[in-house]
Amino acid sequence: ILIGYKAITLPSEKDKKSQSLYANLEAMADMKFTYVATCQNYGNQKRSGDRRATDILNLMVNNPSLRVAYIDEVEERESGNLQKVYYSVLIKAVDNRDQEIFRIKLPGPAKLGEGKPENQNHALIFTRGEALQTIDMNQDNYLEEALKMRNLLEEFNEDHGMRPPTILGVREHIFTGGVSSLAWFMSNQETSFVTIGQRVLARPLK
Numbered sequence: 001i002l003i004g005y006k007a008i009t010l011p012s013e014k015d016k017k018s019q020s021l022y023a024n025l026e027a028m029a030d031m032k033f034t035y036v037a038t039c040q041n042y043g044n045q046k047r048s049g050d051r052r053a054t055d056i057l058n059l060m061v062n063n064p065s066l067r068v069a070y071i072d073e074v075e076e077r078e079s080g081n082l083q084k085v086y087y088s089v090l091i092k093a094v095d096n097r098d099q100e101i102f103r104i105k106l107p108g109p110a111k112l113g114e115g116k117p118e119n120q121n122h123a124l125i126f127t128r129g130e131a132l133q134t135i136d137m138n139q140d141n142y143l144e145e146a147l148k149m150r151n152l153l154e155e156f157n158e159d160h161g162m163r164p165p166t167i168l169g170v171r172e173h174i175f176t177g178g179v180s181s182l183a184w185f186m187s188n189q190e191t192s193f194v195t196i197g198q199r200v201l202a203r204p205l206k
Contacts, residue, residue, distance in 0.1 A: 060093035
């Protein structure tokens with residue numbers, strides 16, 4: 001305890017002969033948590049040699065517990081005709097290369113509307129556990145903002161009489177609204193959609 005972080009990062013001679021404390025902590029975290037990043041266009045970016053595909057691979061290499069889900073669009077011959085077929089794919093990094101874990105055929109293109117909900121939904125099949133927390137890569141979203149949700153929702157998990165809350169809108173902490181007119185517009189959009197809109201939907205007849 002007195003040594004602090006060095007006790008984990010710098011294993012002792014005894015630890016070198018057996019599994020280190022850091023490795024044990026990593027193994028326990030891997031048993032309890034699964035991290036899946038949804039990158040819809042990773043397959044197309046990889047085939048085209050896009051730099052962003054290399055960046056995603058570097059993220060997986062530097063974070064061995066990270067998994068990436070993407071939608072793979074390929075052409076396959078069916079009944080003598082070439083048709084576009086869509087797969088939901090989960091990959092991980094092994095020896096500085098991406099390795100496919102699961103490949104599930106989809107009934108059609110997943111992007112039906114805006115794309116963001118479908119990007120999250122197709123990755124749900126690759127998650128396990130008692131609780132699921134989705135984190136958007138939004139304007140000012142950060143990890144602490146996501147971690148607060150579980151504690152915040154517990155405040156409403158009590159007896160509220162005749163009308164318990166059904167839809168709860170809590171705006172995100174947007175701190176770049178003054179950077180530009182576009183940032184100002186997006187911060188106001190976040191407030192109106194997440195807070196005002198959802199609270200109206202909770203009681204649509206009032």
